[in-house]
Amino acid sequence: MEIGKAIRLERIMDRNTGKSVIIPMDHGFSLGQIYGLGDMSQVISDVSEGGANAIVLHKGMVRHGHRKHGRDIGLVVHLSASTSMNPDPNDKVSVCTVEEAIALGADCVSIHVNLGASNESRMLEEAGAISKECTRWGMPLLVMIYPRGDHIDPTDPHAIGHCVRVAEELGADIIKTSYTGDPASFAAITGACAIPVVVAGGEKGDDLAALAMIRDAISAGAAGVAMGRNAFQRENPSGFIRAICRVVHGGEDPHTALEECR
Template identity: 30%
Template sequence: MQHHSAVGAGKLRRMRRMFGADGRSVFVAIDHAAYMGAGPPLGEPMREIAAGRPDAVLATWHLARAYADVFADAGLVLRVDGGSSELGDMPADDVNTILHRAEEALRIGADCVVVLAFPGAPDEDKSLGRLARLASECEMLGLPVMAEMIPGGWGQAVPWTVENVSRAARIGAELGADIIKTVCPGPPERFAEVAEACPVPVVALGGPKMKTEDDVVAVARGVVRAGGAGIAFGRNVWGSDKPRQLVERLREAVHGEVGD
């Protein structure tokens, strides 16, 4: 019993590093360059994002090391899958693999690990198997797992309907994920059905850059009002001219007020 209670304590403490007392979180995703080879600008823009005080960041191995001091006050969600890039033709099949083990993630200071999974894709067994194996490995270490559930994969082998997104979120939780990151199927109020269908916190990803930052903030507010646990926005934050101010606005939208 002692072992199990210790595992529970580990996950609880690490979840608190990412979620506020209100159970909500502003995640900023800065893990894109591992497959794009470009994207989140390095240096001062990273410090600007950190200065906005996001609850947590989704980062690559490099950013976790090189910006450990910059993001020391934020939770760290380490991207542990990948192994493909956008330099050549986009592969039709799932060619990803697990790049870093759970124990290695803990060594570098991760509070959580994140992987993609594609229920409904022709080769869904690959990503769903990776997620389940990672979840059981992390359970032994008290390390939370975020599953980025993309129904049908990026090629949308199944449409991103409310039903399909809800089912994808539930599948991720059933395979052991502690947090689900997924698409918002339509207007933010539709996220209510996704959140209700899932037994663990669900956060909405931002996707392509929105027209205005007011739109970005409105989506965040709408997702949370619909029962979502927060947001995990990437290019909509790091693509901003004033990322610090935007992160502060997102914190206000998600948590209700800027401050502790």
């Protein structure tokens, strides 16, 4: 791996465990002024104090508190976007470049690809171009990729496995995708992939259920979790993220981790 990518990846992936807890906070672009992302400086501080390895932001939000105080944290600048006002929310386009992300101090960039969507071919074309730029600049690439479109089951192991393979073939350094729902089918997917695969956290749900999902995914070879609303919309985001970190990096039982981090 190029030395630039290797150096930057150390700020995203824990060097001791090889895993990562990533907190995406790019939801405002697609959903608007949602609960949990009002005071960005405060939520970034809360996430950092919780011990997360990295956050995901759109370029305009980097200024709102990142690295101004408190514990340092890895920065992933998200290059893709769409809004819920679009009749096709799966239509992702590029709104930032690799060079812009470098100027902002990014440690990594991320893109979003929906396989099976009506504009899949354009998303793949843009992903290929961005991957080329990442190689040129030594910038790690996180590919968030999902099976989404008409008549597609978003939890189908075959479809999720296809997504992971496409991301790897595109040149991703880290892949974020959906958990299949059971360790056996997900282990088959991670076992056939040579780069880290982290699972998406999804919408806010039960505390213990979220941690149990992470535990099962880790047992199946996942390299961590990228959890947004399921983390920053908690009453105590810092405490819940500490519990996530204990499950991901320490292999702790979800119930124990939750009780000790309340």
